[in-house]
Amino acid sequence: MIEFFNALQDPNIPFLRQALIAGLLASFAFGIIGSYVVVKRITYIAGAISHCVLGGIGAALYLQYHAGLAWLTPLIGAIFAALLAALVIGLVSIYSKEREDSVIGALWVVGMATGIMLIAKTPGYVDPMSYLFGNILMITSQDLWIITALDVIVISLGILFYNRMLALCFDEEFARLRGINTRLYYLLLLCLTALTIVLMVRIVGIVMVIALFTLPAATAGNIGGRLWQMMAIATLLSMFCVTGGLAVSYQADLPTGATIVLLAGVLYLLVVVGAGLKKKMTKI
């Protein structure tokens, strides 16, 4: 553990520090938006959005090389793709008669396939694996600024619309009858979900980000009695998983993203089993 804290202060390995800062910052957004997603039961939509992010990253890399758009970094591409995917899924579920789950499934793989295709057609060595499973070495200080800005936006909106979002998640029809524009708020929730996913894609990767999105929130749901309590607990759990995962992976030379996610998984399992046992005990 001491080795990890020394490494954090080592000026020669800034990436570890940056990864920790990014992870801790993102934990707030994950706790808040993750809780909305879990109680609204739209985890699978978050999954589709995160996989579409690869399409955005591929497009960004491709256009950077072929069209000379230097500003179009993979992170910017990821933001665009995530928001686009969120809007498409949202509008389909609101307006189309198409089955929502089919559309989500289609978008899920098409987004990913587009990314792989575009990355393959971009000269130079780009390893899709680092996008799929995360690579903390890739976090630049510019990324850190963007992550901070997005984080602030997501957290502010998430807190500002707490009462309306709570009503939307709990009983959509009633919320609509009370004059809430439920379609607009649903789209907003999906967009906030998209931005939150982008925050953590660098660290844990596209495939595993969904775990960090839902596991701390689901764990917290077993503990907190109200939505804001669930959010606070999920934020703390997410921070714990990020810090613990980084430390363990650094110490034991393990893949960071996988370590963080496994830690979140173990915590969830323990709490679910614990809650189950407690219920049984009180019944006896």
Added chain:
Amino acid sequence: MADQVIEFDNVSFAYGAVPVLSNVSFSIERNHSVCIVGPNGGGKSTLIKLILGLLEPDEGKVTILGGDPDDGRSQIGYMPQYIRYDQSFPVSVMDVALMGRIGKSAKIFYSQKDKNATMAALEGMGVADLANRPFNDLSGGQRQRVLIARAMACDPELLLLDEPTANVDPAVESQLHHILKELTERITVITVSHDLGFVSRLVDRVICVNRYVRIHPTSDITGEVIQDIYGGDIKMVRHDHCCSEEGHSHDRIF
């Protein structure tokens, strides 16, 4: 202030080619509580959705509190029959009841006034002491009362209750009966129910919906009328026998 709380003027509605309501005209006056009855699939839910402005009529006009249903619904307290919610949704009784205040105040966060009005509504339903309890810990009857409190939190002109006795036991039913009796003296209460016995002594009129709409004074509800509504033989149990001023009535249908 409009004297007609609800006015249907020759309203028809169809889902695709299937007509659900045809040429429906009726009106409900202020403080005249009514009950909507009818068989499943007869158009009760559609009628409610038209009142709430969730559906637009194909023909005719619906007027709520003298205006468009979209404007009127902020004055309607609505209790749905089911709420499709997550059994482990982390929310307190107060959180749920406060949702009734949304749209009453335009603010992002609830004010003290919102909280006071909500507490008063919970008190009115006798569940104020449960305010801080998780909603999921409540019994069916307690939940039902919290949902009525949620509907009442906005001080509505019109209370619309969809099957208030659907999931409760007889003891709770009689509690609800008392609560509703009180409410009908203050505001217009529209109850949707399959259980005519429950409402027949609460309301003045019964609106029977089976594609067409017929209105009967409660005293006129006889076996023939019920057979007409439900379109078949219905087993009637004479549950209690009482003679009101209007005459003799069968009070309970199973």
